[in-house]
Amino acid sequence: MSKKLLIKNIRSLVTCDKEDNVFKNVNLYSEDGIIKYIGKDIFEADEVIDGKDMIVYPGLINTHHHLYQTFTRNLPKVQNMELFDWLITLYEIWKGLDSETIRYSSLVGMGELMKSGCTTCFDHHYVFPKDASEELIDVQFGAATELGIRMHASRGSMSLSKKDGGLPPDSVVQSIDKILYDSERLVKKYHDRKDFSMRQVVLAPCSPFSVTGDLMKESANLARDLGVRLHTHLAETKDEEKFTLEKFGMRPLEYMESLGWIGEDVWYAHGIHFNDDELKRLADTKTGVAHCPISNMKLSSGIARIPEMLKLDVPVGLAVDGSASNDGSNLLEELRVSYLLHRLNSSKNAPTGYDILKIATKGSARILGRNDIGELSVGKATDLFMINTNRLELVGTQYDPKSVLGTVGIKGAVDYTVVNGNVVVKDGKLVSIDEEKITREANLAVEKLINKA
């Protein structure tokens, strides 16, 4: 069945296309999740949305998350810690994760993302407790389908426990064989490499201090055999830099490069502590960075050198990171904070509000390896969100719709989110699930998890 959607009389359509077009008073027509027309003509459709007061933007794309962490937010004992102590403390709770906590935390985290304009979510799940089901990523894909969001999941992993000089406890690390076997199973079962795909799989060992060099190397080999992308945390803290220098005599990027982890099929979360030569190396190899400003501020990790990266054409995307260091999943908030942080740090060299929007759309699409999302033009996916400009808090902001998300910011939920041509958020509410029921059930699951620890 061919599903037809018409959004008519759009007040401003911010396309993020090559020419940076912003169209006024146009109609957007979509069939089967693909944009077929933008212009003045009218088409018959199954669903028609009136855009007369609306700004329409390309859907935001989240490039780093740990959805399970929505269950360990705002915990008093970790609020004043930096990354390593924060991780060591939280692993004691995370080792109790199971299918139920994964399902509800995925619904909660991706639900909040969709309410803040996100249409594609990448998640980095790497905690596979010994007693939990083997199929936690399968559960995540199930949650994404329930919500109607496009999902790139990863088979994350940890193989270096405390007794071998790593950070995590024994009960959450796995053998290389087990990890690689499950990685291949997931790619074969879920990875759809076609245009407009709703599900992709990434291989994502957790970090240099929770994974052996062998696992990094083997994961890179397997990912390249299977034709999927690679992701991990890198250059997040000075502690990590000290760790790789002491253990391997190399800086983090040099260490990862020695394991085959560089190139346009690789992107790193954070990328804060790169020096000038390393930034150039990233640019030359088109290795990407997922920028997570709120997490970096919360954990006092530092400020990623985004203005320099953009100048050098290092691929950069935006991300909320896990909810234990954010402590939310709101990409619109991330966008605004990113804008302000770089204004403070770089003044005239800071990215504009529109530059940050492009990081969160086209930039993010680029590091996920996708050409079919991240902008609104004919032939691209119908992934978008809409903001009704008739809001008290937007009075006086009408002169620059493409920058307003950074400069002014949107407080509260978006009016509509559309993924693959389907309305998934309407009037600020998720369409396919009962938010109040899921909230109640999720809070009960949170209690169970916290009481286990």
Ligand SMILES: [Zn+2]
């Ligand atoms: Zn992370």
